[in-house]
Amino acid sequence: MIAKPYTFAVGAKLEDHTKQKHKILREYFDRYLWVRCQLPQQSKFRVAIVDGFAGGGRYEDGSPGSPLIFLEALANATTSFNIRRAAEKMAEFSIECLMILNDDDPEVVEFLKRQVAPVLAGIKVTVPKLHVHVIFLNKSFETIYPEIKALLEQGSYPNVLFNLDQCGHSQVHSSTLTDIMRSFRAPEIFYTFMIESLIAFLRKGDPKRYRKQLSHLKLTPEALEALGTQMSNHAWLGSAEKVVFDSFHDCAAFVSPFSINNPKGWRYWLIHFANNYRARQEYNNVLHRNSTMQAHFGRSGLRMLSYTASDPSSGLYLFEDADRARARDQLHDDIPRLVNEYGDAIRVGEFYRGIYNMTPAHMDDIHASVMNNPDLEVVTESGGARRTSNKIIASDVLRLKQQRSFFPMFLNPQKGTNDR
Structure with missing residues (x-):
């Protein structure tokens, strides 16, 4: 050229x-x-x-x-x-x-x-x-x-x-x-x-x-x-x-x-x-x-490049309010699934390192999806529960609650070959 x-x-x-x-x-x-x-x-x-x-x-x-x-x-x-x-x-x-x-x-x-x-x-x-x-x-x-x-x-x-x-x-x-x-x-x-x-x-x-x-x-x-x-x-x-x-x-x-x-x-x-x-x-x-x-x-949650032409969860994402709402919906399921892949807990800093090549989502939407999820909790270094999303820090631990709403996933049917 x-x-x-x-x-x-x-x-x-x-x-x-x-x-x-x-x-x-x-x-x-x-x-x-x-x-x-x-x-x-x-x-x-x-x-x-x-x-x-x-x-x-x-x-x-x-x-x-x-x-x-x-x-x-x-x-x-x-x-x-x-x-x-x-x-x-x-x-x-x-x-x-x-x-x-x-x-x-x-x-x-x-x-x-x-x-x-x-x-x-x-x-x-x-x-x-x-x-x-x-x-x-x-x-x-x-x-x-x-x-x-x-x-x-x-x-x-x-x-x-x-x-x-x-x-x-x-x-x-x-x-x-x-x-x-x-x-x-x-x-x-x-x-x-x-x-x-x-x-x-x-x-x-x-x-x-x-x-x-x-x-x-x-x-x-x-x-x-x-x-x-x-x-x-x-x-x-x-x-x-x-x-x-x-x-x-x-x-x-x-x-x-x-x-x-x-x-x-x-x-x-x-x-x-x-x-x-x-x-x-x-x-x-x-x-x-x-x-x-x-x-x-x-996709607008995690695994942003994992999609097929017929995937209903895929769409054009222009970083607008409607796109953020769609991202929060997908993150609601994606984040617990990701934590489950590690076992049942992951330090927040490691969680960040694992997701930020996989998502276009805003930090606030990720935090809100964590705090509002019935299957997740954030625990501080002292063992207390983190109550507000804007206080989450890298040294906290993100973990699945003992009573959660989904079954163990020995094989993940939603995990695609293009996951990063």
């Missing part, structure tokens, strides 16, 4: 799918900073941000691109943290950020420098507790990645966030994604690609595997070849999610295979990679605050 370059110097148009990505990116990064900077004993936070396809920083309508979104979020967070700390008579809080901005177009990089400079100057004056060091690079991402990795290792940054908003699908190799997720203590990646390009690649590289992955649709060979033109079909979205997840699930512990929602066809995928369930938990929550921006087709 030949990508159409953005012409930032003469004014790049902000497309709807990019606007959606930016809103999710901004809100997630806000939550990322809040979660990482909430310890009262903490006085400094260090983070590195790598924008591998940074662009020019500002669009023709004046909207900020991802580099400026990161800078604005850092400034707002640092200011907010210190206002709160001053009110509580706590020590001041500082953030140190290494920002690496790369684009393979030298003219775009020069335009980006001009957009970043006044923002950095304003930060130095108005947010003195935010310290940002920006490095501009100008090569293809795969070519420059070893240099980027060396810079991060030199600075000993455990908290690393990569934003890889490529055109097409081939400018970032899956082996590079895996290397990022294995090379740092707390890495996360936002990764964008066009599903048309990926499917074309898979079809060319391994046609037998591609046909097997989509065999449940019972498509004719002609329909299979034409699948790339049927992107508004809900079943197509579910199949594409399986392709995406199977292609990338080895890259990280938690992979979100949700597409950017477009009723005319799901062409762009925004995937979040993380190694900690807490990151995926927050990502799911952000998607629910931005309902209709991303889309999932399949």
